[in-house]
Amino acid sequence: MIGWYVHHHGWGHVTRMRAIRRHLGEEVTVFSSLPAPEALDEGTTWVRLPEDADPVVGSDGLSREAHELGDVTAGGALHWAPIGHPGHQERLAIIADWIARNPVSVFVVDVSVEVTAFVRLLGVPTVVFAQPGDRTDSPHRLGYDVADRIVAPWAPGTIDAAELASRVDRVRHVGAISRYDGRDRDGIADDTARRVLFLSRTLDQPELAATADLLAARGWVVETAGARGDDRVDDVWPMLCRATVVVSAAGQNGVADLAAVGARAVVLPQDRPFGEQEHTGRVLQSDGYAWTGPADSTPAQIVELVERAAASTPDWTGWGVAGAAARAARAIEEVAS
Known part of the structure; x- marks a missing residue:
């Protein structure tokens, strides 16, 4: 069984998961604070996680923002770990309980340094997704260090990611992952309009x-x-x-x-x-x-x-879309096997 964490910002991480999911044979359980899509592939379960950034009402009756409860970065080692936040604690407990009760072959994280480190501490192999931009900060390095595989969703020679240079043995450049890979234009009429x-x-x-x-x-x-x-x-x-x-x-x-x-x-x-x-x-x-x-x-x-x-x-052609989702699935299965 495969676990999969989907970040809640936008719908891009969901879209990527669904494109790759169709190439995986194992059952997949998705964890996200996003609502489940209307339709999921067979063998896919969606677990809705509580929010971890909403205000918290304390024993004094006052509402405080998550960052007001204490250092959310643990001294710069993490991106987001709010002190004493019930939603944050509950979402990690949900993941831990599921891992304890199921034979998990691999856990895919797209994306969260904290979930990556937490799942690996529970003894589960992890696959993480890299992202463009400057990811050389301490939390990103931690996430990449503990990952068994790092899926770079771009073709080799396109995106320069300095933080991956020392981890090349675990990096798989799969190309850009599109939900429309392989789809043809049948039935779509051309016209002369600009x-x-x-x-x-x-x-x-x-x-x-x-x-x-x-x-x-x-x-x-x-x-x-x-x-x-x-x-x-x-x-x-x-x-x-x-x-x-x-x-x-x-x-x-x-x-x-x-x-x-x-x-x-x-x-x-x-x-x-x-x-x-x-x-x-x-x-x-x-x-x-x-x-x-x-x-x-x-x-x-x-x-x-x-x-x-x-x-x-x-x-x-050089953006590497053709077959990218299937290559990402193979990278996941390398760890699951």
Whole structure:
């Protein structure tokens, strides 16, 4: 049996788990403070964990934020371990109880240094996911040090991760993992319209509206998916296929989906911890995969980038999407066997 921790920030970690899950033969139990998706693959169980960062009401009746209870980093050794937080304690107890009652072959962590160290202390082999950006701090080094395998979800020679250099024997570069790997375009009609698709929350609403107006004035058909509060699309593949240009952030899943469809793209890296998206954006620009601009690009600048992207012919082969999810599954099974 495989355990799998899914971080609660966004839906990218869930999407990655589901892409890899279909290539695993063992039963999988997922732990996350996110609600379970509407549909899970057969043999997959979802365990909802309590929150570990919400305010706590003390014996004096006062509500305090988690960071007010004490040093949440244990002197810089960890990222998040709030003192005396009931939710934090309960979520680790749930994981420990499950490990004690089940024959766990491997525990996948995407991502949490604290869960990685905790599970390994319980005597369970671990597989962790690496991320772009500067991960040379003490907590990240701890997580990588205790991991049995480190899955780098990018192709060799793309993302430079200095923190992995001394751990190469345990690193598996699998390529970018996309839920759309291998999907074809059957049944998706082409048209002659110039379409631009804004994917995910890349721009604030006023900037999005102003950019859309400028593009429409130039004859572009503007579409959105997850870029506003009311436009969530479960399956964006047909929209990706029809788009002449896709405007996206530089998150790992979003960029992997661009690669899967071979998109002409404008990427606007967002401000994230450890410079994750800025790091990815620099690689995309320097290696010719996409046109990039800062997150605070003006509407006029974005329109110019869209026009440039429309005239480009990117080759996404080097991003390594084809077969990446299956390679990640094999890395997990190396440890489970």
